[in-house]
Amino acid sequence: MNIIVERDVWHALREQFPSLYTFDDPRSLSSKTDFVITLGGDGSILHVSSLFDQSAVPPVLSFSMGTLGFLLPYDIATFPNAIEDVISSRITLLLRMRMSMSLWQEPDQCLYLDGETSCRQLHFMNEVVLHRGRNSHMTIMDAEVDGEHLTRAVADGLILSTPTGSTAYSLSAGGPIVHPSVATMVLTPISPRSLSFRTILLPSSSQIRISVAPQSRAPAEVSVDGRAVCTLEANQSAHVQMSPYPIPCVNLAPGANARRAGSTKLSPKDDWIRDINTLLRFNASFVPRDSPED
Structure with missing residues (x-):
């Protein structure tokens, strides 16, 4: 049995355990x-x-x-x-x-992340969060489901979580607890201006787009599973769907x-x-x- 560890662990243990392996590119891990x-x-x-x-x-x-x-x-x-x-x-x-996300400049231009030269999907386990960050203004975001406009949210942010993620940030924001075997995506607002904005459970087959409205005075910072990804400006959007992995x-x-x-x-x-x-x-x-x- 070959044991592969992350590079910092390998550096710490390689003298004691010389048979350990490490990796430089995570993309090679799946096949090994x-x-x-x-x-x-x-x-x-x-x-x-x-x-x-x-x-x-x-x-x-x-x-x-x-x-x-x-x-x-x-x-x-x-x-x-x-x-x-x-x-x-x-x-x-x-x-x-898991869910996957790609980032877009409306109407159909893909946004590249730092160092990327092609449009790619990010796969994540808990949630994607679009939020105002340190900006003093609420964000204004439009949510679409399968090409149909769902709502315009004026809030500190929106959380789109998996059933596993329903017991994390979404739960703290007032969302429901969802069993991990339930095929759904959970849309939860963060401190919405409207008192009638409540969590919505959407089918896992849904194609969801959340875009920063032109009227928004605050951009939307994007994070997945607690990791900062980028900042979306007006007319830029996140497209989210269920991951095949x-x-x-x-x-x-x-x-x-x-x-x-x-x-x-x-x-x-x-x-x-x-x-x-x-x-x-x-x-x-x-x-x-x-x-x-x-």
């Missing part, structure tokens, strides 16, 4: 990688998504070493058995939907939960339900005071 191991928090999976932002993603085996671990089914103490389960195909995969996340092996991790889960399908209850404290009751009020 059978599965990916992440060590850290939920952001480690988002980082993997960014490494494979133009191609299919190998199965991702994630070990929780961070603060939340909503996307991480395995405890680091179980790593020998977990790797054995993957190699022996004793696991199930949850295909977490989901993230295949490794679930706990059936029957291995209680035996190896001390878990009370009944099956890999229970991971999400357990996590919204234990990590997000979904619908948790108020805790009574220890002593009566004065």
